[in-house]
Amino acid sequence: MQYFKGIRFLMWDNIPDYRLFLERQMKDYYVLQLNRSGPFLHAVGNNRARLIKSPCAWFTGPGLRYRFGTPKGQSRHHSYVSFNGPAVTRFIRGGLAPLTKEPVLLTEPERFFQTMDALFECLGPDIRFTKPVKNMHARARHLETIPDPDMAVYLLEGLFLQLARQPKITANDPSELAIRNLAQAVREKPLDEWDFENESKTLHMSYAHFRRLFRKWIGVPPLGFLRSCRLDWSAMQLRHSNKPIKDIAEEGGFEDIFYFTRIFSSHFHTPPARYRQIFRET
16 A cells, blocks of 8 residues: 555456456545456446446446446456545546546547556556455555556556546447447457458448548557457466467467467566466465
């Protein structure tokens, strides 16, 4: 638990295979949460839970009771960082970080993901709980010193700026809706043989125009997005199977093990072998 520029970071985590459904009412801390992929249920108070299938983020704080999680029998990729301190109050009053009752659909989810990953890298080792924790603050005192605190605060502010400045999703635009549905299909079946030139023809647009719109609304080009989804699949295999890394790489579409190791290390900030070891230790 560390104070920097009026912010005290409490705990953070990146959970690629999240399956729980929780009820939370924060008392003295705030949480910026991200649903990276997978089906997501969300409700405030006693309202009926809403099913969301697109990447989204939401900022919660003291007062409201939230219910959120994963539909039974499914999983999703969830990340969050919690914090408090006088700077957070200034963020809220200044309009930079308004509390959200409903999740905000992300127009550039890959950019948001990358910024949150960079924040986690600055904060240091994830704080994971294997069972409910009554005194979060007491557990947080055991955090190691944050390696680059100034950058951590800068990145947190950047996440709020992205939410505040992102263009609105125009649900009445059929091209945008079609591309977002395609991106969700890729997330769900990343190992399929995706032919984006053929997908562009299906949408009655040139590949150059399709690629430009895909990057505008998803945040990265289609092939880069497919590679990211396959890396997420590879990470899940490393966590839950005993398959050799070479076999996982090949199944994920990466025939060159050295190339796979390099881009996996860049994406998850640790090599595949070390990534598997970390999850077996926790």
